[in-house]
Amino acid sequence: MQAVIETGGKQYIVSPGMKLKVEKLPPQDKAEFVFDQVLLFTADDGKIITDPAKLSAVKVKAKIISEGKNKKILVFKRKSKKDYKKAFGHRQFYSLVEILEIAT
DSSP states (O other): OEEEEEETTEEEEEOTTOEEEEEOOOOOSSSEEEEOOEEEEEOTTSOEEOOHHHHTTOEEEEEEEEEEEOOOEEEEEEETTTTEEEEEEEOOEEEEEEEEEEEO
16 A cells, blocks of 8 residues: 655655655644645555545555754855855755555
8 A cells, every 4th residue: 555645845655654754744732643635545456546536535644753954965156257155054854754554
């Protein structure tokens, strides 16, 4: 059983028991999060669902394990012939989630 979900402007192929890093999720009172924006669903029998009316019933339940920051990336800007150079770094926030189940 697999599903394609969209979160943080990116799409992920997920299955139960999988751990993945996604863009930081909004703060929750409890550690569970439900992804309701499912784009595709594949059942165990090989049946593929892409109809938006049927996909609205599919929910992906996940548990937030931890939150943190990714590795630093270096951004360097330079303009030739102008003696302009600027370097800075960026660390993106993420949430590490474990997919618990895909409910239909």
